[in-house]
Amino acid sequence: MNILVCITHVPDTTSRIAFTNDNTEFDKNGVQFIIGPYDDYALARAVELKEQNGGKITVLNVGEADSDPTIRKALAIGADEAIRVNAFPSDSFFVANQIAAIAKEGGYDLILMGRESIDFNGGMVHGMVGELLGLPSFSPVMQLQVEGGNAKITREIEGGKEKLEVSLPFVAGCQEPIAEWKIPNMRGIMSARTKPLNVVEPSDNATHSAISAYELPPAKGAVKMIDADNVSELVDLLKNEAKVI
Amino acid sequence: MSVLVFIETEDGKIKKSSREAISYGAALGDVTALALGTVNADELATAGQNGASKVLHVADERLNAGLIQPYAAAIAAAASEAGADVIVTAKSSLADAVVGRVSMKLGASLVSNVVSLPDTSNGFQVKRSIYTGKAFANVNMTTDKKVLAIKKNAVEIKEDGGAASVEAFSVSLDDSLFGTKITSTEKAEGDVLLPEADIVVSGGRGLKGPENWGIIEDLAKTLGAATGCSKPVSDMDWRPHHEHVGQTGVKVSPTLYVAVGISGAIQHLAGVNSSKYIVVINKDEEAPFFKAADYGIVGDAFEVLPKLNEALKAAQ
Numbered sequence A: 001m002n003i004l005v006c007i008t009h010v011p012d013t014t015s016r017i018a019f020t021n022d023n024t025e026f027d028k029n030g031v032q033f034i035i036g037p038y039d040d041y042a043l044a045r046a047v048e049l050k051e052q053n054g055g056k057i058t059v060l061n062v063g064e065a066d067s068d069p070t071i072r073k074a075l076a077i078g079a080d081e082a083i084r085v086n087a088f089p090s091d092s093f094f095v096a097n098q099i100a101a102i103a104k105e106g107g108y109d110l111i112l113m114g115r116e117s118i119d120f121n122g123g124m125v126h127g128m129v130g131e132l133l134g135l136p137s138f139s140p141v142m143q144l145q146v147e148g149g150n151a152k153i154t155r156e157i158e159g160g161k162e163k164l165e166v167s168l169p170f171v172a173g174c175q176e177p178i179a180e181w182k183i184p185n186m187r188g189i190m191s192a193r194t195k196p197l198n199v200v201e202p203s204d205n206a207t208h209s210a211i212s213a214y215e216l217p218p219a220k221g222a223v224k225m226i227d228a229d230n231v232s233e234l235v236d237l238l239k240n241e242a243k244v245i
Numbered sequence B: 001m002s003v004l005v006f007i008e009t010e011d012g013k014i015k016k017s018s019r020e021a022i023s024y025g026a027a028l029g030d031v032t033a034l035a036l037g038t039v040n041a042d043e044l045a046t047a048g049q050n051g052a053s054k055v056l057h058v059a060d061e062r063l064n065a066g067l068i069q070p071y072a073a074a075i076a077a078a079a080s081e082a083g084a085d086v087i088v089t090a091k092s093s094l095a096d097a098v099v100g101r102v103s104m105k106l107g108a109s110l111v112s113n114v115v116s117l118p119d120t121s122n123g124f125q126v127k128r129s130i131y132t133g134k135a136f137a138n139v140n141m142t143t144d145k146k147v148l149a150i151k152k153n154a155v156e157i158k159e160d161g162g163a164a165s166v167e168a169f170s171v172s173l174d175d176s177l178f179g180t181k182i183t184s185t186e187k188a189e190g191d192v193l194l195p196e197a198d199i200v201v202s203g204g205r206g207l208k209g210p211e212n213w214g215i216i217e218d219l220a221k222t223l224g225a226a227t228g229c230s231k232p233v234s235d236m237d238w239r240p241h242h243e244h245v246g247q248t249g250v251k252v253s254p255t256l257y258v259a260v261g262i263s264g265a266i267q268h269l270a271g272v273n274s275s276k277y278i279v280v281i282n283k284d285e286e287a288p289f290f291k292a293a294d295y296g297i298v299g300d301a302f303e304v305l306p307k308l309n310e311a312l313k314a315a316q
């Protein structure tokens, strides 16, 4: 089975978010970058599927050279080779076009992504790629079993979940509990150094949007503490100050 | 401006977030709403209150289930029918999966998590939430057609409109779009849907076990709230996965979020930082959640919650 896993290179979930250059650029200072947590689930499931069915895992990132350590980590976790489309991922349309161009060449049985990236949280790229390739797309996918040319999927719906059956190939945006995150072991880390990481140039440069500036939300006011023996004070505040009940 | 708003229903009723989307659209121009599958026409006509002038209804039974490809095809067809410049939807797990496809079909720019009306003084610029609620970006959409997915609870619902006319709309949907077979659906009945809720009561590991969830549910019932939880709680199967709030779970934006026995790890906060008011109940006064709270009580959940529930009932 030939699996493509698309990964993002994003600030660690505990990062303090700040902007520089007149609020036009993300401030990378002191920020640690990781594989997007949802992409990490997709990768972990790909590794399990490969263990069951054999095959090959290719990881793909649209990003600049600073993505490379994140891509190496994906190789250490179990991907066989990597492709980086050498470009700043300016919008989801641009990224989807790059992924679709690579996918058309690769003949993949499955294209796994995260449910959403944790920087832009669009949750859009999988649908866009599905449409570009004329393939079904599903998200958020909580379970994925493959038997021959068919797959069983559990997707989350609001307030519940749904089981689906579909034939390969398709695109899936993954989330837990599809697999447990995998931590690279020493052998993985060593072998990742020599696995191929092919850097390719973007197939085109078209975008659909441009960010003009970033903003941070206004700072939160101080918390009002209420005595545990006086819960009616909280009720009063919710009713008359916050006016939410 | 001509606007198409895709609306979703839940138990036969237009979802609150869809009414927000219609209200958003009505602030931009003339709204045609689109409903898919079996829905009562009287209910659809109420989209007028929120500002829709017309509702296109594709009453194809095959669309009763939320199937991504046929939905995308139907929305794109309705956008052409309505001559829409802007397509608006509420962000939801279904809409997210569908609108990427719609944008590609229409060659339209797509922005999700939109929190403000567009600034059209110089192009078409919207503000969207990014970094899981930790920041915003102002985005210029540079194509003629635009698709916007609106963050839940970011828009005030307009209530003063009239009735909308409901028109049957037929779209020819090829069988090839229905290749996915739904084999089972599990859904909590009658509960307030977490992503839509105005008030959320969430419990964390501090509740010690699933058998103690009664105090959370009682409080939620009194408040008309949905219940949520932290990630370890759903990881341990104390609560279903769709209740897990945070970075890797549901992002909520209620007017009131009540967190009980949750420490307030940054990944949890990422899912709740768009809440208007936050109440934290935790026995540890050092719990990081208090820093993100508006109101806090240091105390044992097992003592505080029943008392709070009684006090709330008394105040009703």
Ligand SMILES: Cc1cc2nc3c(=O)[nH]c(=O)nc-3n(C[C@H](O)[C@H](O)[C@H](O)COP(=O)(O)OP(=O)(O)OC[C@H]3O[C@@H](n4cnc5c(N)ncnc54)[C@H](O)[C@@H]3O)c2cc1C
Residues within 6 Å of the ligand: A013, A037, B203, B204, B205, B206, B207, B229, B230, B231, B232, B233, B244, B245, B246, B247, B248, B249, B260, B261, B262, B263, B264, B265, B266, B267, B268, B271, B281, B282, B283, B284, B287, B299, B300, B301, B302
């Ligand atoms: C990549 C990544 C993504 C993550 N995503 C999420 C996510 O989406 N959502 C999420 O929630 N977590 C997420 N986490 C986990 C997160 O870091 C925390 O571990 C988790 O939120 C802690 O859950 P908790 O607050 O319920 O438990 P704990 O941290 O164990 O806190 C329990 C709290 O209960 C209090 N308590 C104990 N007994 C009582 C009592 N009787 N009465 C009142 N209070 C009491 C304690 O003082 C403590 O503050 C993620 C982690 C990672 C690494």
Ligand SMILES: Nc1ncnc2c1ncn2[C@@H]1O[C@H](COP(=O)(O)O)[C@@H](O)[C@H]1O
Residues within 6 Å of the ligand: A006, A007, A008, A036, A038, A039, A060, A061, A062, A063, A089, A092, A095, A112, A113, A114, A115, A116, A117, A118, A120, A121, A122, A123, A124, A125, A126
């Ligand atoms: N720059 C990128 N490179 C590779 N994959 C990406 C990139 N951006 C998004 N993706 C994939 O698309 C998914 C959804 O992203 P988004 O639509 O931005 O929320 C992510 O979880 C990734 O799997």
